[in-house]
Every structure is written in structure tokens, then in C-alpha cells.
Amino acid sequence: MPISVLIAHDFVLSTALEAAWMDELPLDRRIQISRWPSVRSRHRSLIASRLLREGLRQFGHRGTVLASLRYTPRGRPTLDLPVDFSISHCEGRVVCAVSTDGSIGVDVEAIGTLTGDDFPRYLNDGERAWAGRDPRRFCAVWTRKEAVAKAAGADSLDKLRDIDTRPAGEDAAFAGQLWQTSALDMGSAHVAHLAFRNRCATRVSSAWLELDLCIDRA
Template identity: 35%
Template sequence: MTGPTTSCPPDVLWLGLDRAADSWWPLLDARERRRARALPCPLVRRRFIVRRGMVKQVLAHRTGLPPAELTIHTDARGRPTVTAYPRLRFSVSHRGPLAVLAVSGNGSQVGVDVERVSGHRVTPRILAYTLTPSERHFLAGLPSRERIRAFHAVWTAKEAVAKATGRDLASCFTRIDVTLGPAGRHGGPSDGQHLARDLTRPSAAWIVTRPAAPLPGYATALVTLPTSQEERP
């Protein structure tokens, strides 16, 4: 297997979403405002407006465009893009009051994910369809608390790979195998780099890093896909 390669690391910014939406609403375009109005929950709606406005403000700083004139599209694989700036790549993830934005300016695709660690997700049914056999074997040997943490380390890594490559997340459950070594305290996964491998393509592997969240109880993952590794559809 060819060793995984990395590119210049993207910038990672953490966004606090629990703030008034009034100042961010003018930055949204007509399509984004329709989407916001369609959200049934006021809290979810407010956080969406704040998140979108903050992301556009960051991207506007990178491009020189006024935030209200910046339009976010998606490419053929569903990845966000600013059409006039093809080398500007970014990925956004959010959970509760927290969002994370990864931005690359050199054309490298990026994928980032943040999840709140919770034992409610770690059920036999979910483990069965989201993990590879080797991942299930690794988690089975961990104490309950560390198993929960390890599961979220695997889950966020697969989400990050899916976002960077534009793959369907469901296919990543069975095709992407995440190696969680070396072990941290109590035999659980460390907080350093992990490796995600494509079981169907031995040459494809990605280094997964873990940006430190500003709030406790969150799992994170970041994957950078160098331009040379841009996948064919």
C-alpha cells in the first residue's frame, strides 16, 4: 500500500452558534433564507443562520468579496464550493452550539466532522452497520467508557473522509477502516493521528487528525485530500 500523503494543513476555526441571529441574517442569500424559514425549530433555525453567516464572513475575508455577495454552491459530489475561487476548499460540521470550519486555499479538498460523545449511539445495531470487522474487534476489547469514545473517533473519521472525497457516508461505513492506534490511557484511542484506509482500494489511505474542540465532550476528525489524490467519480 502506498503510504498516505498529506498537504499543507487547512486552517481550522471553531464557531460558537448560541448568539443572536439578527446581524447574520443580512449575509444570507434568498436560497439560504428560504432554507432557514423552512426549519421548524427556532433554535435550529437561529443556529443555522449564525453558522451560515459566520462561514460566509470567513470566506469573504479569504476572497475579498463582500459576505452578502458570496454564494456557496456544491460541486458534483455535494461538496461546498465558491465557484469563482476553485482553489478555495472548505468543510463545515456542527453539533449543538458548536460548529467547526476547515478552510484550504491551495486546492486540497478537506473534510471535517464534530460530534457530541454519547453512549446512546453505541448500540449493537449501529455498531453492526457502521463498523468494519476489525473495528468491531478493536472496540470489543475496550471497557465500556472507552468503547464509546473509540466509536466516535471512528465515526468522525469516516464522516471526514466522506466529506473530503464526496463519497456517500453509508459506503464509507463498510469500505473505510479506521485504525485507532496507538492506545491512549486505559487502552482507548489516543488523541493524535489515526489512519483511515479504503478496503477496496489498497493505495488509498488518509491521515486523520483530531482538532481540539473548545468544549468538553466532543469528538472531532479532519482529513485533507491532496490535489494529486482527487478521486475519479
């Protein structure tokens, strides 16, 4: 299981649970979460942290595993552990991917009314032609781009334009490298993609967690 993907619906935390989960996190993560402007966004970030803790537990990392969590100069979260991880959340969904097989990126989006025509700056001609006026197709392109950007450590939204998702296939090209992208089943109202370098890393475990998030396990 070189890659584990954990998924949850977002839900409202009680004041006590929010405080308890926040207290478990290192200072850098608490500061990052506190910057979210809305309560729901803060709750999603806390849920993502719980998913990360569970993902690390699956790979044998237990105890205060988040103690070393910090942010790189480019703003990418990292741990002093032999794993890589990526988190993403939007209205309705929270996702965390943990990998022992190199860099990983994940992105999830709720399908709305936006299409490729609304973002000509970030989509190339082929991507816009494929997405057309279809919001789901636009989200498919966008989440693939975001997932690759996260996996590659891109430091700017402007870099999305340079990521070619090659809509006809599963590969995406960025900075002279190919990235494998894989769709994740999020239901009819959401789209999500995973990005990783190793084409052989096909053992992707995906699981939904809900009430299990509230269980403290060693």
C-alpha cells in the same frame, strides 16, 4: 496556513440577528438552512456561515464572498473561489474548516451513549473491536469516517462502511485513496476530526470565535 479551522459554541440568535445573517446569504444557502426542523439547528447553520465568511477573510477573500455559494448534485456546498471548505455542527459546537491545499472534510459530534455496537452496518470488525462499548471511541471512529466522506464527496451514508479508519493510526482508506485525519480539541464533551489528502499539509490553524462573529468586517 493552508488549513484554517474555526470553532464556536452554538448560541441562540435574536430574531433581528437571525434575519440579518440570513439576508447576507445567497438563495441556495437560505433554502438549505430553512429546511432544518428546529430553531437551534437553523442558528447553528447561520453560525457556520459566519465562520466560513471569517475563514475566507483570513485567506484574503473579502466582501460578498458567499455570493457564489451553491450545492453540487451530490449536495456538497462549494464556492467559485480557489479554496475548499467543510462545516459541521451539533449540540454545543459549530466548526468550519477552510483549505487552500485541496479537499477538506470536518465532522464534530457530542459524546452520548451510542457505541460501535449500535452501528454494525457502518463500522467494520476492526473499528467495532477498537471502539468497544466506549462512546468516546465510537465518536472518534464516526467523526473520522464522516470527515473523510465529506472530503471525498461521498454521496451516501452507506459509503461510511467502505471507509476504513484504521484505528491504530491517523490514515483512513477510501476508494483506493489514503486520507490523513487529525483530531481537533473540542473539550471533554465533544469529538471532532479533520480529513485531508496531503500529508504535508501540517500547518493547521485552529481558533475559537465567539463575539467576533457579530462584528461585520470588510
